Amino acid sequence: MASLAVSGPFDFALTTGRFRAFGADRANAWRDNGLYHAVGGRVVRIEAADGGVDVEPLDSETDPVVRAILGLAFDLEAFYEWAAADEVLGPATRRFRGFRPTIAPDPFEMLVAAITSQQVSLQSALAIRNRLIERFGVDLGDVWAFPLRERIAQASEDELFGVGFSHRKAEYTVALARSDLDLHDLALLPDDEVKARLVALRGIGEWTADWYLARHLARPHAWPWGDLALRKAVSDLYRGLDVREARERFHPFENLSAHYLLLAHRTP
């Protein structure tokens, strides 16, 4: 067990709360006050510790994954200073101090998870995704490894339909796995270019591309305005404000603002 120090505001329980609020899938298990995730065929456990987290095992392969999951790339101090005077974000950033948006460490897993979440409830998406993981992933004991892109590329659309995908989503997902798009190269491109390349794929619209920027690439200006939950959060918290018109209000912290608004809206 090794310690990973975290500088800046950090609240482990708040940050990992999404895995309890929405339910964790088989590839992101929450158990015994710790989070389990597969990294390169090994299981990593993350738990709270003084001044940061304890991680087992912690090495050059797991370190960047853990940092992503915990959202350590976000500059919360700058965000809090900017948000302090806002009627909604001011109180929210004080109430949820230390909350960091969790970043999905793997681009293929992020996109497939997003496709499963399109249009249906998160609960339905979770059930379908779990059957996908158990059908094509690898059971590592404490957690499952999410199916590799190569494995899904070999799967048939009928097999995905069999675990609950619609025919269209099955087609999208297999085609994505088989496409020649290098997802790791996307990280080098500016926001607009990433969106353009993703939206060019069938089954990936603006909503999915925006969440990819926000929850995988941790881009500060990502603003998933098409998101139903975000639309309701903005409208309810700002008395009818339209989510698209709200964008400039949250510049230059659109991504962190979206996450804090969603958290504030779903937390009584």
Added chain:
DNA sequence: TACCAGGTAAAAA
């Protein structure tokens, strides 16, 4: 039973 839920593409208007 019918409808909605952290969308998307294609058809129709």
Added chain:
DNA sequence: TTTTTACATGGT
């Protein structure tokens, strides 16, 4: 160009 429709599942 804008609006409508089909889509699979799980919860209410």
